[in-house]
Amino acid sequence: xxxxxxxxxxxxxxxxxxxxxxxxxxxxxxxxxxxxxxxxxxxxxxxxxxxxxxxxxxxxxxxxxxxxxxxxxxxxxxxxxxxxxxxxxxxxxxxxxxxxxxxxxxxxxxxxxxxxxxxxxxxxxxxxxxxxxxxxxxxxxxxxxxxxxxxxx
Amino acid sequence: xxxxxxxxxxxxxxxxxxxxxxxxxxxxxxxxxxxxxxxxxxxxxxxxxxxxxxxxxxxxxxxxxxxxxxxxxxxxxxxxxxxxxxxxxxxxxxxxxxxxxxxxxxxxxxxxxxxxxxxxxxxxxxxxxxxxxxxxxxxxxxxxxxxxxxxxxxxxxxxxxxxxxxxxxxxxxxxxxxxxxxxxxxxxxxxxxxxxxxxxxxxxxxxxxxxxxxxxxxxxxxxxxxxxxxxxxxxxxxxxxxxxxxxxxxxxxxxxxxxxxxxxxxxxxxxxxxxxxxxxxxxxxxxxxxxxxxxxxxxxxxxxxxxxxxxxxxxxxxxxxxxxxxxxxxxxxxxxxxxxxxxxxxxxxxxxxxxxxxxxxx
Amino acid sequence: xxxxxxxxxxxxxxxxxxxxxxxxxxxxxxxxxxxxxxxxxxxxxxxxxxxxxxxxxxxxxxxxxxxxxxxxxxxxxxxxxxxxxxxxxxxxxxxxxxxxxxxxxxxxxxxxxxxxxxxxxxxxxxxxxxxxxxxxxxxxxxxxxxxxxxxxxxxxxxxxxxxxxxxxxxxxxxxxxxxxxxxxxxxxxxxxxxxxxxxxxxxxxxxxxxxxxxxxxxxxxxxxxxxxxxxxxxxxxxxxxxxxxxxxxxxxxxxxxxxxxxxxxxxxxxxxxxxxxxxxxxxxxxxxxxxxxxxxxxxxxxxxxxxxxxxxxxxxxxxxxxxxxxxxxxxxxxxxxxxxxxxxxxxxxxxxxxxxxxxxxxxxxxxxxxxx
Numbered sequence: 001x002x003x004x005x006x007x008x009x010x011x012x013x014x015x016x017x018x019x020x021x022x023x024x025x026x027x028x029x030x031x032x033x034x035x036x037x038x039x040x041x042x043x044x045x046x047x048x049x050x051x052x053x054x055x056x057x058x059x060x061x062x063x064x065x066x067x068x069x070x071x072x073x074x075x076x077x078x079x080x081x082x083x084x085x086x087x088x089x090x091x092x093x094x095x096x097x098x099x100x101x102x103x104x105x106x107x108x109x110x111x112x113x114x115x116x117x118x119x120x121x122x123x124x125x126x127x128x129x130x131x132x133x134x135x136x137x138x139x140x141x142x143x144x145x146x147x148x149x150x151x152x153x
Numbered sequence: 154x155x156x157x158x159x160x161x162x163x164x165x166x167x168x169x170x171x172x173x174x175x176x177x178x179x180x181x182x183x184x185x186x187x188x189x190x191x192x193x194x195x196x197x198x199x200x201x202x203x204x205x206x207x208x209x210x211x212x213x214x215x216x217x218x219x220x221x222x223x224x225x226x227x228x229x230x231x232x233x234x235x236x237x238x239x240x241x242x243x244x245x246x247x248x249x250x251x252x253x254x255x256x257x258x259x260x261x262x263x264x265x266x267x268x269x270x271x272x273x274x275x276x277x278x279x280x281x282x283x284x285x286x287x288x289x290x291x292x293x294x295x296x297x298x299x300x301x302x303x304x305x306x307x308x309x310x311x312x313x314x315x316x317x318x319x320x321x322x323x324x325x326x327x328x329x330x331x332x333x334x335x336x337x338x339x340x341x342x343x344x345x346x347x348x349x350x351x352x353x354x355x356x357x358x359x360x361x362x363x364x365x366x367x368x369x370x371x372x373x374x375x376x377x378x379x380x381x382x383x384x385x386x387x388x389x390x391x392x393x394x395x396x397x398x399x400x401x402x403x404x405x406x407x408x409x410x411x412x413x414x415x416x417x418x419x420x421x422x423x424x425x426x427x428x429x430x431x432x433x434x435x436x437x438x439x440x441x442x443x444x445x446x447x448x449x450x451x452x453x454x455x456x457x458x459x460x461x462x463x464x465x466x467x468x469x470x471x472x473x474x475x476x477x478x479x480x481x482x483x484x485x486x487x488x489x490x491x492x493x494x495x496x497x498x499x500x501x502x503x504x505x506x507x508x509x510x511x512x513x514x515x
Numbered sequence: 516x517x518x519x520x521x522x523x524x525x526x527x528x529x530x531x532x533x534x535x536x537x538x539x540x541x542x543x544x545x546x547x548x549x550x551x552x553x554x555x556x557x558x559x560x561x562x563x564x565x566x567x568x569x570x571x572x573x574x575x576x577x578x579x580x581x582x583x584x585x586x587x588x589x590x591x592x593x594x595x596x597x598x599x600x601x602x603x604x605x606x607x608x609x610x611x612x613x614x615x616x617x618x619x620x621x622x623x624x625x626x627x628x629x630x631x632x633x634x635x636x637x638x639x640x641x642x643x644x645x646x647x648x649x650x651x652x653x654x655x656x657x658x659x660x661x662x663x664x665x666x667x668x669x670x671x672x673x674x675x676x677x678x679x680x681x682x683x684x685x686x687x688x689x690x691x692x693x694x695x696x697x698x699x700x701x702x703x704x705x706x707x708x709x710x711x712x713x714x715x716x717x718x719x720x721x722x723x724x725x726x727x728x729x730x731x732x733x734x735x736x737x738x739x740x741x742x743x744x745x746x747x748x749x750x751x752x753x754x755x756x757x758x759x760x761x762x763x764x765x766x767x768x769x770x771x772x773x774x775x776x777x778x779x780x781x782x783x784x785x786x787x788x789x790x791x792x793x794x795x796x797x798x799x800x801x802x803x804x805x806x807x808x809x810x811x812x813x814x815x816x817x818x819x820x821x822x823x824x825x826x827x828x829x830x831x832x833x834x835x836x837x838x839x840x841x842x843x844x845x846x847x848x849x850x851x852x853x854x855x856x857x858x859x860x861x862x863x864x865x866x867x868x869x870x871x872x873x874x875x876x877x878x879x880x881x882x883x884x885x886x887x
Contacts, residue, residue: 024819025606053733053749056821056832056849071821071832071849075733075747078754082819104736107560107857115570130563130886139571140845150571216650312531316553316868386644387716395539395642396868479716480644482869483553 001048001079003027009048014039020084026071028082036085037096043072043081044101050074051081054098057108059116061142066093066118087118097123115140159455162278189281193270197263200422201415205232207465208418208472215476236411244407247310254308259405259412262301266419268294273426274348276436276457287348288340288431292333295382295423298416299325302384302391305413306401317400320483321384321391327490328381328388334498335375338367338505339431352435357442359434365513367505372432374498376471379424381486383417386475390483425467429460433467436460526551535564539642539872542882546859546871553867558860566886573846578604578678578813581846586672588850589884591631592826594623597676599833602757603822604678607815607837613804614759616680621758622693622796623663623675625789629700630659631827632782632789635879639779640711642876643720648710655703662692678813680806693797697790704786712783721776725862725874728773735861736854739829740781741878745773751825765792775870778877814841828852828879852884 001009006027007019017039020028031039043051056071066087073080087093097120099105109120110129117138120126128135137144172181206221206229213220221228246252269291271281284290299322306318340346342364343354354360360368381388392400402413429435436456440448481489534545543564549557569588573581578600585596598620605612637652660670666686667673675681711717727737732745742749750767752760768784770777815837822833829851836845855878863871 022818025821053736055736055738055823055830056834056847058834058845058847058849060836060845069834071834075749102736103731103734103861104854104857107853111853128563130566132563139568150575212646216647217654218650312529320553389644390869393644393869395644396872398537476645476647477710478645479640479711479714479720480869481716482720482867484867485716485719 001077003079006049006079006081010039010043013042024082026080026082028084030084030086033085033087033095036083037098040070040072040083040098041101043083049079049081050077054102054104054108057098057102057105057112059112059118059140061116061140063142064088065090066116068095068112068118070098093118094121095119096121099123114138117141159457160277165278189271193267193281197267197270197415197419201418202232202236204418204422204468205235205414207468211469211472212476215473239411240408242407244409245404247404249310250404251308251310254304255404256409258301258305258308259409259416260301261304262298262416263412263419264301265295265297266416266423268297269423270419272348273423274352274430274435275426276455276460279436279457280348283347283349286346288336288346288351288427291423291427292329292336295420296325296329298420301413301416302401305405309401309404311404313397313399314401314403317391317393317397317403320393321401323483324384324388324390324486325382327487328378328494331374331490331494331498332378332382334495334502335371335378336427336431337502338364338371341502341505341509342368348430348435352430352437355434355437355440357440359432359437359439361432362441364432364505365508367501367508368432370497370501371505372428374494374501375428375432376467378490378494379428380471380474381490383420383424385417385421385471387478387480388486389475389480390486393480395480421468421471422464425464425471428467429463433463434459528556533871539875540882541638541880544856544880544882544885548868548871550868555863555866555868555871558863558871560856560859562886564886565883567883569887570846570848573843575842577841578815578843581843582676582678583674585848586674587883588848588887589826589828589831589852589881590671591634591881592627592828592831592884593671593673594620594627594675595824595826596831597674598624598758599822599824599826599831601676601678602824603820603833603835604813604815606822607818607820607835608678608809608813610679610807610809612680612807614801615803616805616807617759618796618800619681619685619805620676621760621763622793622800623673623681624758625792626659626662626693628827629786629789630656630663631879632786633659635782635827635876636707636711639873639876642872643717645711645714645717648707651703651706651710655700658696658699662689662696665689665692677806677809679809680804682806684805685800690797690800693793697793697797700786701790704783704790707783712779718776720869720873721779721877722774724775724870725866725877726772726774727858727862729771731858731861732773735858737829737858738854739825739827739851739879740768740785741778741855742829743768744770744777744781744877746771749830751823751830755823757822757824759796763792763795775873775877782877782879812841814839815843826851828881828884829855848887850884850887852878852880852882853887856880856885 018030020030043049051072051074053073053075054070055073058069060067068085070083085095087095097109099109109123112118113120113126114129114131115138172184210220221231224230224234246255272284272287272290274280302321303318306314339360342360343351345351361372384391402410436459438451438454438459528549528551531548531550533548534540535543545561547559547561548555569584572584582597582600585600586593588596633652633655637649640648663673664670666689667675727745729746732742732747738749746769748769753767765788768781770781817837817839820835824831831851832849834847835843838844862874
């Protein structure tokens with residue numbers, strides 16, 4: 001499906017999702033936190049979209065919110081889509097896990113939890129992945145300070 | 154009795170005569186014991202050194218490398234240097250291990266080969282003791298070695314060691330069956346358990362040539378089972394460095410590790426000597442039936458060289474296996490033994506008996 | 516750890532730490548195995564032993580410096596990693612790079628792929644207990660490394676790509692040596708088959724072992740030869756061509772069994788395809804510039820840029836979020852090894868320890884790539 005067809009299809013399913021037009025080579029979709037599971041499971045299950053391959057899952061620490069970024073692709077239809085979720089609560093970012101839909105998300109979400117401190121609800125095994133269990137802070141956050149290891153120029 | 158200028162027995166007889174005439178009887182006996190003991194230890198050490206060197210050179214040859222070439226001429230002193238290093242290293246004992254068993258295991262490993270090398274025939278008259286149940290003695294005693302592996306794995310208090318030793322236990326116990334049955338074929342053919350008589354039976358041709366099908370099968374089975382019994386590749390599951398780091402000897406260091414290392418090579422030697430003696434006529438030169446001229450020419454080469462030549466050929470064959478084949482998995486290993494080798498060996502021994510009954514062998 | 520679980524027949528589960536120092540994890544990967552005897556019940560990877568936080572470092576560095584960090588991720592696909600970042604930057608800047616640079620980059624990529632696969636082949640044999648293959652694999656790996664050294668000055672971390680092209684022109688002997696290598700390697704590659712592929716023990720150890728279904732491969736995001744062996748057609752070179760891959764004639768290797776043997780065959784076949792690609796290019800390297808003019812200080816426009824590249828291990832994704840400054844706001848590397856590793860548990864369950872080693876070997880994990 002082309003991006004236009006995708007836009008039309010998705011709008012017909014979820015009239016209130018927001019499309020971000022600029023600044024990305026992929027069709028980008030912004031959904032709210034509580035809509036995420038509905039949207040993503042519909043996108044995966046429906047044969048006309050069939051986004052069954054999540055090739056990237058990450059998070060960006062913007063000054064006013066955390067943004068979860070899900071890169072999706074369909075293995076047989078070959079179209080791509082970026083799904084974004086803004087987590088407004090910077091103190092306690094929480095979002096539902098997608099690892100029931102995409103097995104790869106389990107490790108990727110643990111990594112995001114480890115480096116950003118985003119809590120994934122209902123994740124089967126949410127622990128630190130790369131850092132030691134007693135590490136303080138979340139290094140990829142912009143406000144993370146480490147005077148010894150981070151050299152600022 | 155056929156006499157040969159290469160017979161060692163007159164040489165040893167003269168030493169014995171001189172000792173008994175110079176010293177009183179009990180002292181002479183003790184001196185003989187000491188001489189035998191010292192030469193056994195020296196022989197084992199020399200064997201270990203040369204086989205390790207040979208293995209490294211053969212491996213290098215298979216692997217597009219040169220191999221050891223710095224210490225001594227063509228690296229011949231490399232293994233001496235290695236052993237020196239191992240002797241000088243601290244033999245660690247892990248704090249949580251069963252200390253008595255842990256320290257006992259390497260010696261148990263060495264015990265079996267030490268006892269066995271005395272019973273093997275190396276050349277005419279070059280044998281410590283020609284037991285009338287020699288074959289039986291060698292197979293029985295050499296299985297003590299697995300005890301060393303089991304104890305070392307159990308006492309190290311390391312799970313890798315334990316898995317390794319359990320694998321080895323299952324493996325050696327299983328493969329001894331087919332090895333034993335393969336040996337039985339020759340025993341049935343020769344009608345004796347004594348090494349000298351088995352070799353004598355091959356004066357007019359080695360068993361591999363005159364034994365027909367059952368001996369060929371037995372030879373292949375014995376080589377496979379023997380390789381498995383010595384825990385060498387492709388049956389080196391007890392060590393399996395890519396799976397179990399170093400298997401049963403993970404925790405050993407220094408001279409204790411050297412014992413395991415040495416035992417592996419001496420065991421290899423024992424298996425090969427057994428194969429040579431049983432199937433390839435031991436030190437017996439190549440004789441073909443009643444071809445007098447050919448047999449006389451073959452006799453010119455001393456038996457000890459015949460023996461060493463055959464042993465080296467088989468050792469290179471077994472090393473070839475190790476450096477070519479991937480390792481089997483434990484269940485495949487046991488399948489191979491219990492579902493293929495053992496039934497084949499059982500049928501084979503019946504076949505051998507039948508052939509002898511009909512007098513079809515030469 | 517938790518309460519001991521005793522099964523009805525009185526046996527007890529136990530745990531083994533495989534790694535971080537273990538011969539077959541090839542680096543500092545630690546796997547906690549739950550075992551019942553020799554049978555694996557669970558594999559749990561513990562990562563981070565070589566985590567250097569490359570993504571955080573990228574946020575401090577400018578775009579030219581970032582390329583040099585990527586060598587250190589998947590060091591066996593150093594060229595492809597460089598290529599991915601360079602492409603992402605070039606696409607963002609909308610720079611058209613000269614044809615000569617494109618050709619050189621693709622040749623280098625494919626040479627890297629061959630060198631990575633030869634090394635993998637050697638190590639695979641070693642993991643299965645056939646140590647000899649290791650040295651055969653290294654023989655050919657070494658040959659390519661020397662070609663790299665001649666042109667790039669480095670053997671492993673080449674740093675040859677820069678935004679706009681390649682850092683300097685190829686060495687005068689490059690074409691000749693690559694041709695020599697291809698001619699030589701064509702006679703050496705069949706040796707690989709005679710040493711391992713046809714061996715009975717090897718077939719026993721690999722066929723039907725560690726099966727990964729297509730659905731699982733997609734769900735776990737297993738890409739590269741490992742994914743394609745399960746039938747997951749995801750060769751970035753075909754699906755989203757970059758460089759000059761769209762003008763080249765090569766096959767995407769696909770198998771459907773998804774077992775260890777298919778993954779093995781997929782890589783062997785990929786080497787043949789790489790040879791084909793290099794042969795198409797090596798005589799036709801166009802004359803001209805090897806680098807497009809770019810500004811000294813690169814500033815990417817605001818926005819997000821995602822670039823996929825097919826490395827020897829699978830799909831490498833470079834995700835740059837730029838806020839218009841000279842360093843990225845956020846940089847994410849979607850490394851193939853990380854996703855491939857996540858499927859290990861699914862594949863190894865129910866197998867033996869020896870199977871786990873074989874499976875890990877065909878996933879071709881490079882630990883710095885996983886930990887980043």
